[in-house]
Amino acid sequence: MLVLFAILYFMFILAVVFASFFIITRLQKYSINPKFTTPLITVYIVVTITLVLANVILFLNVPFNDLFYNNNLYY
Secondary structure (H helix, E strand, O other): OHHHHHHHHHHHHHHHHHHHHHHHHHHHHOOOOHHHHHHHHHHHHHHHHHHHHHHHHHHHOOOHHHHHOOOOOOO
16 A cells, blocks of 8 residues: 555656646746746746655655554544
């Protein structure tokens, strides 16, 4: 079960990275004011990396063994 979650999470991270590259290329190509393109892309990259790292840290701290393999059922 843990391997399944790891594979699904890896696919999620790949989708986020792919979407980020798509957004960055669109920001470069279709920017209304080219003067603000570089700062805008920089802010986007910093915020995206921060959110992805926070997400990875939280995912790695989920106790999957306790969630799925605990035989002490409390009703």
